Structure formats: structure tokens, C-alpha cells
Amino acid sequence: MSLTLKQLRYVEALAQHGHFGRAAETCAISQPALSMQVRDLEERLGAALFERGARGVSLSPFGSEFLERARDILRAVDELEDLARAAQGQLAGRLRLGVIPTIAPYLLPGFLGRLMRSHADLDIHVRETLTPRLIRELDEGRLDTAIVALPVSEPWLTEMPLFSENFLLVRPLAEANLPVPDRESLREMRLLLLEEGHCFRDQALSFCNLHASAPRELLDGSSLSTLVQMVGAGIGVTLIPEMAVAVETRSAPVATARFPAPEPSRTIGMVWRKTNPLAPQLQQVAEVLREAAG
């Protein structure tokens, strides 16, 4: 016999967990079964994939080269299965969707409702995390598509713009009647931003002509909601995307103000692997998203 996809999946799991027991668990088999399959594979290859230390397991140099190719194969196989689903016409089955945190709470409620109405037999999994991780999970075939701020500029991704959203100033209610500061004077104010890693943080900084790398004295919040609460407490001002205004400013004594043109904004879009055979179906999903946002 030859190499098996099952073995590749086992190897991938083992590499990821560095632990036979836990890897076996995620593969839904017993630990000895996984041990044997891995040993058989190594024997057949004539080279060790893993280095068994007393504390856990790690990939050998050969193993890591092997895994890299194995992952590509597993991803291609997953896509092959998606190809069959795509041939069925209407999107059905599992849809794994990633969304960035500064979009998810405002877009998903309306969107998921519409999507489940138009595609009844769709099993939707949502993953909310930062852009780089979404991109990585797309690459690894663990997500079908993601909603992020464009551009991502990965050559292997298709980018589908959905809509633009402006950024608004949020300041304490007491300051509601002051003139709207321009980007220059904004730099002099106490600007509250999301913590490192959020693309919205960088977009806001870029609007103020500030470099992300420049060390600044900032108070970082972990969500837009937190930021607005902090503004309400008089700690400073912040920017939030238009879509978040309704939800976030309801429960805090803050006022929002539009910047004069050109307003700061960003483009939100869907991205997916160019090789994903579900592309036509994902276009449909993008349509639903546009409606939900509009």
C-alpha cells in the first residue's frame, strides 16, 4: 500500500498539538491508532517525521518539509469536496465564515438572519478574530471566506468589495457643540484606540497621519464598546466606524460628529482562496451581505 490521506491528517494533527493523545482526540481515534499510523508512515518513508522527546513531540526538519506539502494536499482535497458542493448549484452544507471584531457585532445579526432565510439548509460557523489570523486560517483551509477590511493584497486571495464605511468622531456629550477637530488637532487630543493588531487601529492612526510604529501614549481598548465607554467617562475621544454608531453610543453620554470631507473611511469586503470552487456560491453570499449592510 501507499501513503494515505488519513495518515496525512494524523500527521497534521500531531504536528499541531505536539501530543499524541490530544492529536488522537481531535482525529476522533484512540492514541495507539494514531501512534501506529504515524510509525507506519515513517517506516514507509524511511525517515522520522517527529522527534519524540520526553516532553511532547516536535517535527523533525524533514517532517516540517513534509508537512508543508502535506497541508497543501489536504487543502486541495478539501477543495475537491467543495467542488462537488459547488456543482449542486445553491450553497448548502457547512460555511465557515471569518469576521473581524470591528465588523462582526454590527453586521452579523442582520446578515445571518437574511442568509439563513435565503439558504435554509446552511450550517454556518462564524469565527471572529483579527485579520492576520483569518488570512492564515483561509490559507490552511480552515475557513471558506472572511469579511475584512480591504485590501489584503494576498495574490492567492480573491477580494470582493462589499461597501465603504466612514469613521465618525466620538467625544463626551459635553463637547458636542465644539467644532469638529481636523486630523491635525486630533493628534493633540487624547485619542483612544483599539489594542495592537486590530486593523481599525491602524486605519485610525493613518487618518491622523500617525505611524503605528511611533511609540505613543495611548490607552488601548479591546473593543469599540470599551472605547466608547471610556469616552463617556471623559477619558478622551475616539473614532468608530459608522456602522457601530447606533449600537455603541446608545448607552454612554457621548456625541458623534462627522468629519468634513474627505471623510476617513475604509472598504469592507469578502475574501476567499482563488482556488476555492465555491466561489460562485460565495458571490451569492456577498450579495446577501450587501443587502444586509445597505
Place this chain on the structure above:
Amino acid sequence: MSLTLKQLRYVEALAQHGHFGRAAETCAISQPALSMQVRDLEERLGAALFERGARGVSLSPFGSEFLERARDILRAVDELEDLARAAQGQLAGRLRLGVIPTIAPYLLPGFLGRLMRSHADLDIHVRETLTPRLIRELDEGRLDTAIVALPVSEPWLTEMPLFSENFLLVRPLAEANLPVPDRESLREMRLLLLEEGHCFRDQALSFCNLHASAPRELLDGSSLSTLVQMVGAGIGVTLIPEMAVAVETRSAPVATARFPAPEPSRTIGMVWRKTNPLAPQLQQVAEVLREAAG
């Protein structure tokens, strides 16, 4: 359970043969076993891969899209296995080598001897056919490497030049003392060439500033050996690569003559898939080839 590599291999075989019985034979299983595997796969996918006609079997549109991806996967898996061999250091096991017909008879004897001396436990398969078919078989993963005239200019191939060889004029012995014709006057002579498809034919035509497409009154031979015999019979003149001179002119009343500089020539080289993990080992083989040619 999920999709199996075995199933993909069966599908590939069936698509290639269009016949369950013969496909099963090449897979070394019985016809019912193959039928069942294919049917199971189709069932799981929810779409037919093949259209069963009364006379044989053909791919459905979906099947052909499926197969395209499946082939990529199978090739990647083969390469994964080669990766293990490559990790062993010295090249060993199976080496599938393609050679064009105008090189094979002159280069292989010396080359294979050397190669088997330096790599004792190497199982060498040689395939001799025209360049386009060699390229296709490389693409399909049915060859590890090929010896052809460069350039091939396929972006997915690594080209490794080995040596250049000049083309010599072959004419009847009676004409041995005539001046060597230049490329212009060569066009006026009765030039014997290999039949369509041989790259050497195009190279010779190109030397005479003739276009391959231009309809000409030519006598086409199927091998250099035939051409030289025809020259010996006084039918015309021909060009042959320098390497073939010793072998081919031995048994015919012909004379060879060198063209004045710039002599016509071509570059012979080895090509292999860029993704082939055996690349370092193939470099070694290229070394042996250079020695054999030198």
C-alpha cells in the same frame, strides 16, 4: 469516511481508459471493485463523474473538472513520496527518464552505463518520444525528468543545460569534395528531414531560414538513421547532430561536412518539475550526463 486517494487513482485510471475492465487491470484490482469505488465516490459527491454509455465510459463535465484537480493532488502525493527518497541523500529507487529520439540512441549507451555504475541501486525507466509528449508526461507526474532541446520555456519546469551540439551536413560520398553550401543554397537542394513533430526538424528548418509551416516538398524520414540511408542512396542531403555522426555514417556511402561559423547548433538539457523534491539528485544525474557527453 471521506474521499480516498485510492478512489482518485481509480477515477484517473477510468478516465484515461474509458473502460472499467482495463482501468481495473491497470489498478491491479478486479472490475467490480473499481465499479464500486467509483460509484461510492459519486454517491458521496452527489454528482456523476462519468457518463456510462453503451460503448464505454466518458467523463461528465463535472468529472473533468474534478479530475483536473484530482490529478494535481495525485502528483503532489507522488512528490511527497519522492521527498522521502530525496531525504535519503543518494538517488535510489525508480528514475523515470524521458529522452527525445534524436538524442537517445547516441547518448544513452554511455550514459546509462555510467549512471548504473555510480548509482547501483537505481531502477531506470527510459521513455523515448517527442518533446511535447515528454512535457505532458512530466506534467502528469509520469516522468521524473527528460532530456530535450532547450529552451522549453514552461514556467513550471527547471531547465538545466547540459551541452551544445553542432549540426553537420550529410551528403552522398560522391559530393564530398564540393564546397560546403551555405544556408541559402541549402534551400535549393533536396533537404531530407525528420517527419513532423521532431524538434530537430524545426531546428534544421530554422537554420535554413525556412518556416515549419511553409508547405514544402520534402521527404520525411522517421529517424536520423533512415535519413542517412536515403542520403547514401543519392536522394538528397540532410543535417544531423554531431553526436549522431559516428553511429549513423558508418554504414552508408556518405560524407559529412562542417558548416562555416556560425555553425548551426542546439542546446541539449535536462528539465524537471520545479516542485520535484528530487531536484538535488537530478542535478547529480545531470553531472553524469555531462561526463557521458563530454
Place this chain on the structure above:
DNA sequence: TCGAGACGATAAGCTCACCTTATCATGAGC
């Protein structure tokens, strides 16, 4: 129109690859 042959589907039975649970061997850490 009918009989023969080719071909793929189906049926029944077997076997071994692969999984399970139970247990062992080894090394780390308190």
C-alpha cells in the same frame, strides 16, 4: 429478428487493515 459477445452492475463471501481496550516502559518532577 435473433443470437453472440462485450460490458458494467450486482451478489455473496472472505480477509486483512485498522481500530479498540488493556497494559507496559520510560523519563520528569515533587
Place this chain on the structure above:
DNA sequence: GCTCATGATAAGGTGAGCTTATCGTCTCGA
């Protein structure tokens, strides 16, 4: 040195997938 964690080994069970035998159907030639 005892204990716990972890991976390897052992023994046994079962089902996926193979085999051979046979059927149904379509084509083609007499």
C-alpha cells in the same frame, strides 16, 4: 524513590474493500 504523564506494545474484534460468480442490457452482425 514514588508518582504521574506520555508514548509504545499486545491482543482481540469488526467492517471496509477485495474476490469470484453471475446477471442485465446494449450493440452488432448474420
